[in-house]
Amino acid sequence: QVQLVESGGGLVQAGGSLRLSCVASGRPFSTYAMGWFRQAPGKERELAATINWTGARTWYADSVKGRSTISRDNGKSTVYLQMNSLKPEDTAVYYCAATVRDPRGGTFIGDFWGQGTQVTVSS
Numbered sequence: 560q561v562q563l564v565e566s567g568g569g570l571v572q573a574g575g576s577l578r579l580s581c582v583a584s585g586r587p588f589s590t591y592a593m594g595w596f597r598q599a600p601g602k603e604r605e606l607a608a609t610i611n612w613t614g615a616r617t618w619y620a621d622s623v624k625g626r627s628t629i630s631r632d633n634g635k636s637t638v639y640l641q642m643n644s645l646k647p648e649d650t651a652v653y654y655c656a657a658t659v660r661d662p663r664g665g666t667f668i669g670d671f672w673g674q675g676t677q678v679t680v681s682s
Contacts, residue, residue, distance in 0.1 A: 561585040561657050561671040568676030579640040581655030588636035592658050594667040595640045597651035609662040645680045652677050
């Protein structure tokens, strides 16, 4: 079992930056690939970024590519999502998820989920 707790969300103006964090507890963090999803009001949850166990391989959705960086610190059991040049359309609840599977491309099936952190970008 893995428990995930996100933080770092908030209200930011368009063009600003935020760094989301997700701290994991439970089983060894390095055994899980991690992903960040987001869900905007009235829309389906979408995968934003993934990172494999070692951090050597990452993937980004087109909607965040070039503006976001996913990273992990296995020593701190934490995965991050640095988001820059934020846009109002980035407004969503952001969730981190963990999986025992190797994420390939835009495929990520979460085994464990956090509760989410709200990101609101004002224009």
